Amino acid sequence: MSTILSTPATAAAPAASPAVAAFAEKYRDYFPRVFAFIYARVGQSHLAEDLAADVFERAYRNLDSLRSDDAFSTWLFTIARNAIISSGRKRGRETIVDPDVIRDLSPSEASVETQILRNEELKDLSEIVLTFPQREQDIISLKFDAELPNAQIAEIMGLSEPNVRVILFRTLRKLRDIMAEQRAR
Numbered sequence: 642m643s644t645i646l647s648t649p650a651t652a653a654a655p656a657a658s659p660a661v662a663a664f665a666e667k668y669r670d671y672f673p674r675v676f677a678f679i680y681a682r683v684g685q686s687h688l689a690e691d692l693a694a695d696v697f698e699r700a701y702r703n704l705d706s707l708r709s710d711d712a713f714s715t716w717l718f719t720i721a722r723n724a725i726i727s728s729g730r731k732r733g734r735e736t737i738v739d740p741d742v743i744r745d746l747s748p749s750e751a752s753v754e755t756q757i758l759r760n761e762e763l764k765d766l767s768e769i770v771l772t773f774p775q776r777e778q779d780i781i782s783l784k785f786d787a788e789l790p791n792a793q794i795a796e797i798m799g800l801s802e803p804n805v806r807v808i809l810f811r812t813l814r815k816l817r818d819i820m821a822e823q824r825a826r
Contacts (some may be wrong), residue, residue: 664704667713668697675721678787682725682778684767692728696721715796718787722779722797769819777812784809 675696680689699720707716770778776798783794791809795802 660704664701667717671714671717672697674787674789675717678718678721678782679725681782681786683728688728692721692724696724699724714789715793718783718789718793719797721787722783765823766816766820769816773812773815777808780805780808781812 672693676689676693679692679696680686683689683692696717700717707713770781773781779798780794783789783797784791789797791805792802794800795805798805800808
């Protein structure tokens with residue numbers, strides 16, 4: 642009597658459960674925005690990749706604590722915000738601008754001079770935003786890096802939507818004023 646052993650090459654791959662497939666779809670949809678949000682806060686692509694992976698791992702492990710599927714995005718960005726805060730406590734307030742990401746932000750058809758000026762402006766902008774209170778930094782990052790609507794930002798930050806609009810308006814005005822003052826010098 643012979644027994645046929647299945648090898649990894651011949652064994653059928655187990656089908657992913659519907660829950661795993663649904664989470665994989667959410668990962669594909671949300672990863673770019675979560676990464677952008679985290680990168681804007683930490684300034685290092687490798688650290689942002691690690692933190693984003695940690696965020697999705699935490700989300701998957703705690704998926705059963707999600708109240709409703711409609712709240713997934715808010716819940717995910719809350720996990721991301723907490724991961725950034727936790728990482729910041731571990732690392733302190735170091736700021737490193739990743740030149741690879743800055744280079745990717747600049748269109749390749751721009752002249753070298755234009756690219757240098759744009760890189761300097763982005764660096765200046767990042768440095769100014771880092772001087773703002775943490776709440777303002779988080780709101781700016783959630784709005785422009787994660788591209789979240791004000792209602793979702795309000796839920797993540799524990800604020801009212803009108804309060805988020807006011808903080809965003811005042812922060813952007815403050816940023817514009819500082820940038821104009823620096824250009825005037």
